[in-house]
Amino acid sequence: MGVNVPALRSHNAALVLDLLRTAGESGISRLELAERTGLTPQAVSKITARLRAEGLAAEAGHRASTGGKPRTVLRLEPSAAYAVGVHLDRDELTALLTDLAGTVLEVRRRPVDLGAGAGPVLDAVTEEVRALLGTAPTGGSDAVAPGRSRTVPAGGRVLGVGVAMPGPLDHRAGVPGRVTGFPEWAGHPVRDELAARLGLPVVLDKDTNAAALGLALRPAAPGSFAYVHLGTGLGAGLVLGGAPLRGDRTGAGELGHQTVRLDGEPCGCGGRGCLEALCLAAVARGELGEAARILGTGAANLVRLLDIDQVLLGGRVVLAAPEVFAEGVREVLTGLGLTAPVGLATGRDGVAEGAAWLTLAPVFGK
Amino acid sequence: MGVNVPALRSHNAALVLDLLRTAGESGISRLELAERTGLTPQAVSKITARLRAEGLAAEAGHRASTGGKPRTVLRLEPSAAYAVGVHLDRDELTALLTDLAGTVLEVRRRPVDLGAGAGPVLDAVTEEVRALLGTAPTGGSDAVAPGRSRTVPAGGRVLGVGVAMPGPLDHRAGVPGRVTGFPEWAGHPVRDELAARLGLPVVLDKDTNAAALGLALRPAAPGSFAYVHLGTGLGAGLVLGGAPLRGDRTGAGELGHQTVRLDGEPCGCGGRGCLEALCLAAVARGELGEAARILGTGAANLVRLLDIDQVLLGGRVVLAAPEVFAEGVREVLTGLGLTAPVGLATGRDGVAEGAAWLTLAPVFGK
């Protein structure tokens, strides 16, 4: 698409805002911003002046002088906006509130059953989100307007709600596909229905994509990595060149049904020797080391095929024995001469945090 | 990086130029350009006026009237610039000259032996490129300046030379890595040496990446596809979202050493059950159908993992029995319920044509 002057303006503003974000608490000076963006210092001054006027950035002290006027440090104003992230797992609902910097302010969790159908589950999501925003009906009334909040400071702008759930689904349309075992969700307009109920923009994505997005936006994250999630299923979130890879049908990252044993055991997907089936079978037998080795083979395939910088492991099964899996995968990679480091993704709220980033990311041009 | 006004200008110019390119012979009107770019018609008028003044575009007749003034058709001026593409294969050198539209004007081919070392092979490359540009020494002199040419019309600007060779290599540095069987090429500054010899910009890339780039820039190419190349080795060029995926180490597309038979036959790479070894063994046994089925499994893994729209097969082995491979791969995909169509990449010069695109693509913002 063509770029006109307003588009240029918002692009540069988002870029500067992103640098402020990744600089974190310590902040960043105007001249450093100019170096990093390639813009002139004067342009950066104008942009940051606008951002400060909008309340998105603020001055925060000075650096030590290097012989002249000391640089003024700028930082992101985290309280300028808020976002909600929802992780809708097969048996549990996690909802959390973050500020503009992605810092988690409050977490709410409750058991749910996806099999109960979209209606009751979306009721639960609505309740939890309203509770987070302080707009929960206190006397049975749904009429409390968003904005008048307890948790979100007065005047705090809520950007929207990001919802992550197991795939397959259509990210653009915001509609789940045929979730294995939960056919009734297929085609249900989850995004539009939640948006209508909450009066807020809603973004829907796969759990693995959300987690990968959250990891990708951490300061100093590698440009390309794979988030490998082993829970009730096996999937991956792929980040290439800093951006999550979704594919046209939001189908990218389907790691579970990679054939790794030609003519192996038949899988429910119609294939044979699928990575997920082999790996979960080993887990079921209690052979976690073997499961890790199988997972490592899948990870090695990823590293080789996509030339990625890092592998991050997560998901309930991995988090139950993190070092077993990390070490097992690491061994396979090093055994093949691959140098990509293997790490562990952060705790159990990683997907919900990533879901919040679904609505925060556009502010930073991501 | 930040965007300033000149950057905006060249971005939009490249965008318009790319639309002119993909419109081909039939051209495209200003209003259509405005719709496709999202710019106003007046902005398109200004941009196309500049492009015409630079000789990159020209008016080419009119469309039929729809009740008012008929639209003026614009088209790319293919003779505005030229490029050279070189395919340096293990035993053969192909060099060709294209115009700005990528149309091949002349092809030269000669046997080479990569094992002879970089010196003699780069001598051969230099000779062929000079011959294409009409700057070959006629009386033993190397002093003929580029530009005074026989093949390239007078005043024709040569953008540069794209060179494609088997990986691994470093695209950014323009230096081959440890090419299997040809260790002496490792670290040789191929790009810089050729650039110095020819006095032209040189871009170096893997053969599969070049071929994939050429395919990606065809009009109406799918946004995401895999070019799967089966020749002396097995590799892939991955195009995601219209752009080739190289990875930070130009290592992406390493399809040959995907493990598809866990604990299978050991491979020279240190792994076991690698796709390339299995596939080439089947070819060696004369079992092309089985080779196609194995290749299909690898392709299916690609389609599932990356959610791509199409698989294109190429390479010497495939082209020797194109329908056997296409049908074999197609069967595997449909058997798994995957709808991505399987096609065949064009003839034997596909890699060299793609190599020429390495230098043409930046003109079109690609």
Next chain:
DNA sequence: CCACTTAAGCAACGCTGTTGCCAAAGTGCA
């Protein structure tokens, strides 16, 4: 022949980042 429609250029404009200049705010030596 003329009303109408559509395409495309001209001129004025708002806004972008850039440039040249200057005030502000430090350091460090005499």
Next chain:
DNA sequence: TGCACTTTGGCAACAGCGTTGCTTAAGTGG
């Protein structure tokens, strides 16, 4: 304490982008 020097960062003028409002060009159709 004073002064030269360095560095930061805002002010003002500017070139150039796409946009807007209008006019002219060039067709169709009754």
